[in-house]
Amino acid sequence: MNGATAHALELVYSALVDYADIVAAEDGTGEVLLRPKPTWPHGAQGLCERLIDHDGATCRATAEGARLRFPSTAAREQFLRRWLRMLDHGPYALDHEDPFPSRRGPEPSRTVMRTVDLVARDSAAAPIKRLHFETMALEDAWRRLFAREIDLLPLLPGYYRSRFTDIRSVELLEIPVSEQISLMFNTRHPHWSDVRARRELAAFIDVRAVAALACGSPDCAVTRPGRVERPTAPTLPPHIIIWVLEDRTSTVTAARVISYWLRRASGGTTTVDVVTASLEELNGLTYHSGDGSAREHDLVLLPLGILGQVSFGSVAGRVSAYTGYDAPSFLEAVAAADEDRLRAVFEDEVPVLPLYESRQFAAVDQRFCGGQPQRLTSWKWIADLRPCARSPSELQR
CATH class of the missing domain: 3.10.105.10 (Dipeptide-binding Protein; Domain 3)
Incomplete structure (x- = not known):
């Protein structure tokens, strides 16, 4: 798959706000309470174990939920200001990542992932056990997709659609415009x-x-x-x-x-x-x-x-x-x-x-079915892909 970016890690991490209410404790302790929502299956202890980037807080499970105690008031305020907190709770776990710096001038301005490898948490139930994401030049990506060396280009600008004319081995999935x-x-x-x-x-x-x-x-x-x-x-x-x-x-x-x-x-x-x-x-x-x-x-x-x-x-x-x-x-x-x-x-x-x-689409080898992008910024739909039950005669080259 092409595009080893932060989007791939959505398959590993989930937003804390999707699974817990974040509130200040009302007992004067200065702690923060993470109250599990019905969508969270692992209880308060699971929140403590899977919370990512907690600003140095210690976490303990209680009947109310997971309680966070911070080393300072500043750390607590920082935690409350940042709504995007993550849980290690996606359908895949991070197996390996290979970063390389992208430089502008003498100092690196950001880090880009060359490759990211994910492995299914529940290997028995997952239709695809492993996912490999790789950053590459777009021209290389076309060639490798058409040669079936890779299976998916998850995000492409709409003006590239013409390149897929009469390419019957690739399915194009529309991404809703947002x-x-x-x-x-x-x-x-x-x-x-x-x-x-x-x-x-x-x-x-x-x-x-x-x-x-x-x-x-x-x-x-x-x-x-x-x-x-x-x-x-x-x-x-x-x-x-x-x-x-x-x-x-x-x-x-x-x-x-x-x-x-x-x-x-x-x-x-x-x-x-x-x-x-x-x-x-x-x-x-x-x-x-x-x-x-x-x-x-x-x-x-x-x-x-x-x-x-x-x-x-x-x-x-x-x-x-x-x-x-x-x-x-x-x-x-x-x-x-x-x-x-x-x-x-x-x-x-x-x-x-x-x-x-900003019209975008995904290109998927027709050997795979399922999965439908829901929004531009999310690749979670990739977890729904599965090998198609098609006969060899149905697979067009």
Whole structure:
């Protein structure tokens, strides 16, 4: 299987919040109580034994649940602030992982897994006993899948679909759309702090043309209600910097298309730089340099969850983090957790411009059946795959 990433470890670890309520103990001890939900089969002692990353707490099982005692108040507060706590409770156990550093500059910025090997916890019941995930170049992945050297590509951009035309040995599984590739304005930049400049650029960008090139079809485009006609030449600053995720080929394509349009629209008076970066580097962006220097970035092209399909907080938090937008209308909508008001802010004030849907699919060798992706960020469905009961004549090459 291709893609030895953190998604593979979803088959090993489960979210604590899915199996336990996390509450502060009410007896004045300062402890945290993990109260098992009916979905948790292993009781309080099982929570203690399988909890991952507990900030140095000791855990003991009681009739109420698992009680955590922390070495300090700071450790306790840190535990309560981070909702994503994990349990070693997936259908597979980690057998081996082989990391290698991905470097940008003199210091490693992140760690990527070259390979991950998992083994079924219940080998008697599991239809597939072992899973091997491997990171490889996409061109190698195509070749090895078609040669049946690997069995699954779990996450592929929609514009690669044409490569599978007439390949009858591979089944394609649709992944429900839950995010849109969106252009986020640095609203603390002197030029883009003006809503008129944001509206003008939003009207100028032909989202269907971007979608056709970056997604593979103009039908992927996100159309805006009451969208005005494109102006011939938007007002632009002399230098524009667009940041984009390095591991998203479609977003890099979209950024380069927009860059070309902006340079052409300016008649050569505006220079546009497209900078690829890891998510860690994007998280470290500074919104306003204070002196209006050319190093100050203008736009960020990133996936953004669709309101109503992902958590409200994840959408609002990402927009706030990458745009620096703090208009009262936005803050009030966020405080009220009001999806309709937030959509209205996006459409009218344009701190963010959705461009096209992030359509993805999985490619599975037809020798395997079962398994259906439920969302873009989860590979848990791989645990439901099983060898098909097909005759050799049914297996197409």
